[in-house]
Amino acid sequence: SQQGEEDPQALSIQEGENATMNCSYKTSINNLQWYRQNSGRGLVHLILIRSNEREKHSGRLRVTLDTSKKSSSLLITASRAADTASYFCATDQPGGFKTIFGAGTRLFVKA
Amino acid sequence: ETGVTQSPTHLIKTRGQQVTLRCSSQSGHNTVSWYQQALGQGPQFIFQYYREEENGRGNFPPRFSGLQFPNYSSELNVNALELDDSALYLCASSKDRGAYEQYFGPGTRLTVT
Numbered sequence: 001s002q003q004g005e006e007d008p009q010a011l012s013i014q015e016g017e018n019a020t021m022n023c024s025y026k027t028s029i030n031n032l033q034w035y036r037q038n039s040g041r042g043l044v045h046l047i048l049i050r051s052n053e054r055e056k057h058s059g060r061l062r063v064t065l066d067t068s069k070k071s072s073s074l075l076i077t078a079s080r081a082a083d084t085a086s087y088f089c090a091t092d093q094p095g096g097f098k099t100i101f102g103a104g105t106r107l108f109v110k111a
Numbered sequence: 112e113t114g115v116t117q118s119p120t121h122l123i124k125t126r127g128q129q130v131t132l133r134c135s136s137q138s139g140h141n142t143v144s145w146y147q148q149a150l151g152q153g154p155q156f157i158f159q160y161y162r163e164e165e166n167g168r169g170n171f172p173p174r175f176s177g178l179q180f181p182n183y184s185s186e187l188n189v190n191a192l193e194l195d196d197s198a199l200y201l202c203a204s205s206k207d208r209g210a211y212e213q214y215f216g217p218g219t220r221l222t223v224t
Contacts, residue, residue, distance in 0.1 A: 031211050040199060042115070042215035043154070088153050092211050097167030099144070099213065101153035 006089060006105040014110050019076040021105040023089030024069075030092045032065055033099070034074050037086045046074075046087075081111040115204050115216035123222045124192050132187045132219045134202030142166070142208045143185040145177060146201040148218070154201055160185055161208040189221075197223045 007022045023032070031050050035043040049056045049065045049072070056063045062075040076083055086104045093100075116135045124130050136143050142161045146154035156169035160179035174190040183204070189196055199220050203213035 033211065035215075040148075040150075040218075040220075042201060042217040043203075043213075045212050045214070048212060090153075097159050097208065098156040098169055099211065100156065101146075103151075103153045 006087070006102045008105060009103070010106045010108070012108045012110065013079055015079060015081055017079055017109075019079050019083070019107055019109070021074045021087050021107070023072045023074070023102055025072075025089070025091050025100075025102075026070065027091075028094055029067070030094050030096075032063075032072050033090045033092070034061075034063060034072075035088045035090060035101075037088065037104070039085075043088065076107075079107075079109045081109050083107060084109045115202060115214050117200075117202050117216035117219050119219060120217070121220045121222075123224065126192055126194060126223055128192050129188065129190045130192060130221060132189075132200050132202075132221070134185045134187070134204075134216055136183045136185065136202075136204030137214050140204035140206050140214070141183050142205045143179055143183065144203045144205070144213065145185070145187045146203065147171070147196075148199040148201055150198070157187065159208070166208055192223045194223050197221060 033048045034046040037043045047058045060077045065072045088101050088104045090099045090101045118133045144159040145157040148154040158168040159166045163179045176188045179185045199218045201218045202216045205213045
């Protein structure tokens, strides 16, 4: 079973617009990570946010974490056609060894 | 710095056969995790190897087994293949078992007919 659930499942926007993806999870976590996957190939690590952090930025990416609601969001600002990909949230549990991925949000950015 | 590589890229097998997938971890990384990703789904954790020992396992049957070698490369073996084993198999390496950031290979696409 998968820990994280992304919302929406699919998102289509125009180049230059912002894209927001949400992730909810079920159990306590150490960290939450976001990954990108292009065309069913390998995943690329985007950002990691620790359970004691509320917000983190990296370039055009902004991630928030609300542990009381067990949810996170990924905001991509000023999207580009090259941002077209699937985005996954992934959680790491305390004392755990495995990373649990959600089902992903498929983002399509139209040029 | 050499990235994570996987071989082969694609593979077609028949139900009941056995398959071995290979992964070379990024230089300096001693931990390898394997994932199965069905079409349209997120990766599912199979198991993790740390310094040649299995460090943890997901909800996969024993016919999924693995190895890690002294150079930290790894193999995933699947016996008695079933149609549902058709998926993208991803290998990811990390600096240590306590390091959460993982570096993924491009994957092996396995089709079982």
